[in-house]
Amino acid sequence: MGDTGAQGSTEMLGVSGPTGVAGAAGPQGVIGSTGAQGPMAGGGGWSAYRDFTFSGGSDAILNSDSNKAREIASYTSQNPSFRLGIDGSNERRVGSVRDALIDAGVPAYKIRTGAFGDPQLRRNDSVAVLVSN
Numbered sequence: 694m695g696d697t698g699a700q701g702s703t704e705m706l707g708v709s710g711p712t713g714v715a716g717a718a719g720p721q722g723v724i725g726s727t728g729a730q731g732p733m734a735g736g737g738g739w740s741a742y743r744d745f746t747f748s749g750g751s752d753a754i755l756n757s758d759s760n761k762a763r764e765i766a767s768y769t770s771q772n773p774s775f776r777l778g779i780d781g782s783n784e785r786r787v788g789s790v791r792d793a794l795i796d797a798g799v800p801a802y803k804i805r806t807g808a809f810g811d812p813q814l815r816r817n818d819s820v821a822v823l824v825s826n
Contacts, residue, residue, distance in 0.1 A: 738825060739778050739823040739824070739825045740823060741821055742765070742768075742777075742822050742823055742824045743761050743764070743765060743822045744819045744822070745758045745761060745786075745789075745790050745793075745819060745820045746758055746818060747783075747786050747818050747819065747820070752785040752786050752788075752789050754789055754790065754793055762790075762793040762797035762799075763797045765797065766797035766798040769799050769803060769824075770798070772826075775803075775825065775826050776803045776804070776825055777803055777804045777805065777824060778805050778807065778824075779791055779794075779804065779806045779821070779822055779823075780809045780821045780823060781819070783820070787806050787820055789820075791804055791806060794822075809821075809823050
């Protein structure tokens with residue numbers, strides 16, 4: 694085994710210079726296809742969500758519909774940008790649904806009443822709740 698040689702210089706060779714100017718950008722890549730439109734995208738139109746049914750001359754919500762207000766309140770709390778529309782031909786019944794929704798926890802400012810759907814499709818025994826974003 695031979696002798697170890699002398700160690701080389703440990704001095705720095707100098708400071709690096711500034712970075713040069715960047716070159717021109719390359720061409721843009723291919724743009725992919727547009728995906729399908731979401732259910733509430735774009736225009737923010739109204740979509741049917743739930744119907745409340747009434748019996749005969751009564752303006753009281755049927756027992757079978759009693760959980761719907763809570764379901765709708767839960768849905769609106771999970772989707773805070775949505776608002777509700779209540780559409781029906783009987784103002785007292787529309788008011789009953791509005792009151793039930795507010796009692797279930799839907800903020801009053803998120804509820805609108807009026808004619809949102811096709812008047813030909815309205816039935817005297819029901820009130821439609823619609824959603825929009």
